[in-house]
Amino acid sequence: QVQLVESGGGLVQAGGSLRLACAASGRTFSRYIMGWFRQAPGKEREFVGYINWSGGTYYADSVKGRFTMSRDNAKNTVYLQMNTLKPEDTAVYYCAAAAAGHTLSYTLSNTYNTWGQGTQVTVSS
DSSP states (O other), X not given: OOOEEEEOOEEEETTOOEEEEEXXXXXXXXXXXXXXXXXXXXXXXXXXXXXXXXXXXXXXXXXXXXXXXXXXXXXXEEEEEEOXXXXXXOEEEEEEEEETTOSSOTTSGGGOOEEOOOEEEEEEO
């Protein structure tokens, strides 16, 4: 089973950019659908986006056009490039892995069975 470690979070001013990385262990990384979720204080975990094995992506409306996911299967790493950040993007960001061909939507957290520890992103106004 894959294990995930996020990095790249931090404090940034509104309008700035950050790139998060999620490093995975395991030789079958390329087979997984990789998702990003976030959770702000007092709120439920929220879908951000996912990327399939070939690089196809799908994003939440709230981040579409500002966030971009990519993956490097040779490095077992998935990235989340976040541009034009807003204070409402402040949250703990989690990457997650799910098996391909799942019957549930990849926008749902329950679809994913492996999670990283999370990385804090804080956007100041």
